[in-house]
Amino acid sequence: MSIDAMIAEMAVAAKTAARQMGRVTGDQKNKALTAIARALEAQAEAVMAANARDVTLARQDGMAPAMIDRLTITPAVLAAMVKGIQEVVDLPDPVGAMGPVMVRPNGLEVRRMRIPLGVIGIIYESRPNVTIDAASLCLKAGNAVILRGGSEALHANQALAAVIAQALADAGIDPKAVQLVPYREREAVHALLQQEAHVDLIIPRGGEGLIRFVVANSKIPVLKHYKGVCHVYVDKGADHEMAARICLNAKVQRPGVCNAMETLLVHQGEAATFLPAAGKLLAEAGVELRGCPRTCAIVPQAKAAVDSDWPAEYLALILAVKVVDDMDAAMSHIAAYGSNHTETIVTGDTGRAERFLREVDSSVVLVNASTRFNDGGQLGLGAEIGISTSKLHAFGPMGVEELTTTKFVVYGKGQVRE
Amino acid sequence: MSIDAMIAEMAVAAKTAARQMGRVTGDQKNKALTAIARALEAQAEAVMAANARDVTLARQDGMAPAMIDRLTITPAVLAAMVKGIQEVVDLPDPVGAMGPVMVRPNGLEVRRMRIPLGVIGIIYESRPNVTIDAASLCLKAGNAVILRGGSEALHANQALAAVIAQALADAGIDPKAVQLVPYREREAVHALLQQEAHVDLIIPRGGEGLIRFVVANSKIPVLKHYKGVCHVYVDKGADHEMAARICLNAKVQRPGVCNAMETLLVHQGEAATFLPAAGKLLAEAGVELRGCPRTCAIVPQAKAAVDSDWPAEYLALILAVKVVDDMDAAMSHIAAYGSNHTETIVTGDTGRAERFLREVDSSVVLVNASTRFNDGGQLGLGAEIGISTSKLHAFGPMGVEELTTTKFVVYGKGQVRE
Numbered sequence: 011m012s013i014d015a016m017i018a019e020m021a022v023a024a025k026t027a028a029r030q031m032g033r034v035t036g037d038q039k040n041k042a043l044t045a046i047a048r049a050l051e052a053q054a055e056a057v058m059a060a061n062a063r064d065v066t067l068a069r070q071d072g073m074a075p076a077m078i079d080r081l082t083i084t085p086a087v088l089a090a091m092v093k094g095i096q097e098v099v100d101l102p103d104p105v106g107a108m109g110p111v112m113v114r115p116n117g118l119e120v121r122r123m124r125i126p127l128g129v130i131g132i133i134y135e136s137r138p139n140v141t142i143d144a145a146s147l148c149l150k151a152g153n154a155v156i157l158r159g160g161s162e163a164l165h166a167n168q169a170l171a172a173v174i175a176q177a178l179a180d181a182g183i184d185p186k187a188v189q190l191v192p193y194r195e196r197e198a199v200h201a202l203l204q205q206e207a208h209v210d211l212i213i214p215r216g217g218e219g220l221i222r223f224v225v226a227n228s229k230i231p232v233l234k235h236y237k238g239v240c241h242v243y244v245d246k247g248a249d250h251e252m253a254a255r256i257c258l259n260a261k262v263q264r265p266g267v268c269n270a271m272e273t274l275l276v277h278q279g280e281a282a283t284f285l286p287a288a289g290k291l292l293a294e295a296g297v298e299l300r301g302c303p304r305t306c307a308i309v310p311q312a313k314a315a316v317d318s319d320w321p322a323e324y325l326a327l328i329l330a331v332k333v334v335d336d337m338d339a340a341m342s343h344i345a346a347y348g349s350n351h352t353e354t355i356v357t358g359d360t361g362r363a364e365r366f367l368r369e370v371d372s373s374v375v376l377v378n379a380s381t382r383f384n385d386g387g388q389l390g391l392g393a394e395i396g397i398s399t400s401k402l403h404a405f406g407p408m409g410v411e412e413l414t415t416t417k418f419v420v421y422g423k424g425q426v427r428e
Numbered sequence: 429m430s431i432d433a434m435i436a437e438m439a440v441a442a443k444t445a446a447r448q449m450g451r452v453t454g455d456q457k458n459k460a461l462t463a464i465a466r467a468l469e470a471q472a473e474a475v476m477a478a479n480a481r482d483v484t485l486a487r488q489d490g491m492a493p494a495m496i497d498r499l500t501i502t503p504a505v506l507a508a509m510v511k512g513i514q515e516v517v518d519l520p521d522p523v524g525a526m527g528p529v530m531v532r533p534n535g536l537e538v539r540r541m542r543i544p545l546g547v548i549g550i551i552y553e554s555r556p557n558v559t560i561d562a563a564s565l566c567l568k569a570g571n572a573v574i575l576r577g578g579s580e581a582l583h584a585n586q587a588l589a590a591v592i593a594q595a596l597a598d599a600g601i602d603p604k605a606v607q608l609v610p611y612r613e614r615e616a617v618h619a620l621l622q623q624e625a626h627v628d629l630i631i632p633r634g635g636e637g638l639i640r641f642v643v644a645n646s647k648i649p650v651l652k653h654y655k656g657v658c659h660v661y662v663d664k665g666a667d668h669e670m671a672a673r674i675c676l677n678a679k680v681q682r683p684g685v686c687n688a689m690e691t692l693l694v695h696q697g698e699a700a701t702f703l704p705a706a707g708k709l710l711a712e713a714g715v716e717l718r719g720c721p722r723t724c725a726i727v728p729q730a731k732a733a734v735d736s737d738w739p740a741e742y743l744a745l746i747l748a749v750k751v752v753d754d755m756d757a758a759m760s761h762i763a764a765y766g767s768n769h770t771e772t773i774v775t776g777d778t779g780r781a782e783r784f785l786r787e788v789d790s791s792v793v794l795v796n797a798s799t800r801f802n803d804g805g806q807l808g809l810g811a812e813i814g815i816s817t818s819k820l821h822a823f824g825p826m827g828v829e830e831l832t833t834t835k836f837v838v839y840g841k842g843q844v845r846e
Contacts, residue, residue: 029763029787029789032787032789033786033787106786112807112808114806114807114808118797118801118806118807120807120808123785123786125789127819127820128789128819206643210818210819210820211819211820225624225647226647229643229644231649231650231818231820232649233820249842252842255842255844256842256844258844259844259845260844263844263845345447363839367541367837368451368524368541369450369451371447371450371543371546371835372835373835373836374835374836374837374838375835375836375837375838376837376838376839376840377838377839377840378839378840378841378842378843379536379838379839379840379841379842379843379844380843380844380845382844382845383536383838383840383843383845384836388532388536388845389530389532389536389538389836389838390530390532390538400628400649401545401546401628401629401833402545402628402629402649402651402820402821402833403820403821405833405834405835406835406836407836415819415820415823416823417789417790417791417792417793417823417824418791418792418793418802418807418824418825419785419792419793419794420792420793420794420795420797420801420807421781421794421795421796421797422794422795422796422797422801423796423797424667424670424673424674424796424797425796425797425798425801426673426674426676426677426678426681426797426798426800427677427681427798427800427801427806
């Protein structure tokens with residue numbers, strides 16, 4: 011059987027499983043999730059042994075140590091997977107919730123009912139813990155899911171998928187509700203992206219290359235972000251101590267993630283007093299500074315930025331720094347070079363704070379807080395399946411509710427249309 | 429300049445206009461909409477003269493009379509456009525509405541703010557009134573819009589677009605907020621679908637061929653429905669008089685639209701008493717009946733259905749009829765052949781009504797009411813821009829709120845991430 015035919019068969023099975031999943035109670039879903047957690051603990055050795063095969067192959071292929079690190083399932087990583095499932099169990103069940111009744115002039119009673127999306131395809135790279143995180147969130151929302159993990163993690167992912175399938179079957183749920191694509195070929199991704207009759211949503215997670223491939227080839231709606239070029243703007247009259255603390259956290263606390271700051275914008279009235287001290291602090295934390303001419307004139311640690319620095323997502327201890335005339339110039343810079351991901355203003359001025367919040371076109375806009383708070387858990391959504399910078403369906407972090415939709419339910423007494 | 433380059437230039441101008449539109453107050457938007465309505469009345473003669481050129485060309489090309497009819501702007505059609513704009517003015521402004529505050533343990537105050545989507549591309553066929561309807565809804569929601577109407581309506585659409593541009597400029601709004609693609613070539617549609625850096629959403633309206641072309645070629649999210657294969661299920665114990673009234677309305681009142689019934693499913697316990705009378709009524713209304721063997725045995729007007737009848741969207745006075753064993757068989761038939769559009773159950777049984785509402789996977793599910801109510805106006809959303817049977821972002825009729833999204837706004841006091 012060809013890869014295309016196998017993927018089509020998986021998609022049909024997922025659609026059938028999704029019909030059952032849509033009817034499963036919150037209680038049953040939680041029992042199944044708990045069963046997965048228990049099975050994961052019980053079969054920890056088998057999962058880690060499968061992962062060790064992946065790691066050995068990756069070492070032979072010369073994978074970089076940082077990537078090997080992300081690939082490895084340690085007992086601590088496995089415990090975090092189990093804890094993650096428990097957190098999903100504790101979330102409220104979104105399915106079946108009813109919106110308010112709208113009574114129409116003809117007496118029709120119209121409501122919106124929250125329902126699962128159906129079948130979700132997750133396409134991701136490297137880290138095998140996504141297999142557990144994504145499966146548990148999709149199940150909680152009443153969906154079936156098709157997982158296509160990184161080829162370098164295939165052994166671990168197959169072991170994890172086997173654990174999930176057995177636990178689902180034991181809990182009386184169709185094990186086809188969670189399926190893993192067993193092929194390393196990119197052809198399998200392409201085949202999955204053609205299954206629009208059976209798959210309702212694709213979520214790619216990984217590098218920009220993977221995501222662009224998915225968007226270019228998918229007939230199915232895609233929720234994604236390409237990159238996070240996040241800005242902090244230090245406004246006129248900002249508290250320098252607060253601004254420095256936020257900048258340090260946004261840049262240094264975890265520089266390799268999408269909600270880390272990549273560009274610092276400083277009002278010209280604050281630059282002379284704020285930037286030398288803040289630049290020193292950042293440089294001492296290991297940050298390479300690339301500044302505009304006005305920055306370089308007052309920050310000895312800064313080297314000159316070039317054009318390609320302004321739209322750059324470094325994902326590293328590098329920071330572009332620019333002095334701007336005012337908030338309008340900052341917002342124009344963000345509109346020109348930003349990625350609609352996360353932007354922060356540090357200010358004491360309420361009016362400018364409100365304007366910044368309103369006019370900056372990003373999924374999360376903050377006043378006086380680190381960009382690192384663009385995260386489902388931090389913003390109160392619970393575990394997140396990813397962050398969207400497309401505006402359709404979800405804009406920002408996506409939790410379990412973003413894996414559902416609503417339909418209209420209408421109660422009549424025989425009404426017909428005039 | 430090539431078509432590709434011209435479309436790219438339009439998209440960039442639309443993005444700039446969208447930034448301004450996002451800041452415009454509800455009052456300004458209503459003034460601009462009212463100005464468009466007044467200008468349309470003032471320039472009715474010019475619009476109808478341009479339309480007359482389209483109609484003359486269409487007649488020369490041998491366009492069918494029904495299509496000529498849809499293409500023609502009569503004084504009544506023009507008055508309806510003006511009235512449509514007034515209805516959009518009267519809708520509440522969705523932009524800027526704030527969701528409830530969630531206070532996080534660290535004191536961050538998180539809210540969701542409703543915002544425009546940005547730039548919307550509408551790709552449609554034939555009827556030039558869509559130009560006015562779509563433009564006014566997009567403007568009300570604070571978006572910029574690029575319109576690509578049917579090539580056979582190009583003269584009228586250009587006249588309408590000129591009226592809109594002048595009214596916008598007079599109201600102090602960037603006239604690039606509403607732009608019409610001035611090319612007949614399908615190449616222009618393809619070019620528009622590549623503008624993902626500047627266009628946030630594509631809505632195609634027209635035949636299944638157009639919509640499949642758009643989905644296959646778009647890098648931009650698309651909201652659409654391919655077709656409406658809508659079902660009425662007459663349950664055991666249903667009121668026959670009510671069932672017949674609903675069937676007649678759903679099939680006959682306007683058979684050429686997507687929310688008309690295409691298949692009637694009848695419980696075997698009611699078939700013998702309900703179907704002969706209902707079949708007679710439908711046949712007298714000019715409906716051709718295509719029945720399953722059990723239907724043909726009791727309805728003399730019915731001829732035998734073939735396999736291709738069950739997934740058919742006739743958009744005409746033809747109806748497929750099937751006798752089913754029970755509600756589960758009806759729901760399985762709908763799952764196999766339906767289009768996730770609109771389904772109705774006629775029943776007196778509350779338990780089965782609730783099961784049908786919950787388990788049928790359609791954008792609008794009704795109890796004891798005509799399928800014809802799947803419509804933004806009828807369900808209380810106001811004017812609609814279309815109906816979505818994709819589950820992402822919107823599922824069902826889309827009103828002005830569905831042309832917006834939300835972003836997160838976060839108020840801090842210097843919080844950083846641990």
